[in-house]
Amino acid sequence: MFAVEKIGDDLRLRIFLQPKASKDQIIGLHDNELKISITTPPIDGQANAHLLKFLSKAFKVAKSEIVLEKGELNRHKQILIPQPKIIPPVVANLLLETS
Numbered sequence: 001m002f003a004v005e006k007i008g009d010d011l012r013l014r015i016f017l018q019p020k021a022s023k024d025q026i027i028g029l030h031d032n033e034l035k036i037s038i039t040t041p042p043i044d045g046q047a048n049a050h051l052l053k054f055l056s057k058a059f060k061v062a063k064s065e066i067v068l069e070k071g072e073l074n075r076h077k078q079i080l081i082p083q084p085k086i087i088p089p090v091v092a093n094l095l096l097e098t099s
Contacts, residue, residue: 004091015078016075
């Protein structure tokens with residue numbers, strides 16, 4: 001199982017989320033998952049909403065199009081990003097390693 005998987009024009013990300021961090025960023029690989037830190041605490045779905053907003057900006061995709069497939073109440077998440085306009089360098093490098 002890969003942290004980043006290309007499915008046609010879409011991307012599936014397996015994420016390890018670190019809430020309450022000092023800044024929002026894609027950190028890199030962590031135990032076969034893509035580690036992402038966000039500043040929002042994990043209270044009442046705020047972290048999930050902030051993560052989707054962060055990913056929508058990073059991949060230039062509408063927030064409403066990004067699908068949280070697994071992990072709504074967990075640090076380990078699976079997210080589908082349909083037709084990203086941009087692929088951040090950390091994610092692009094992981095895609096190259098898996099192909």
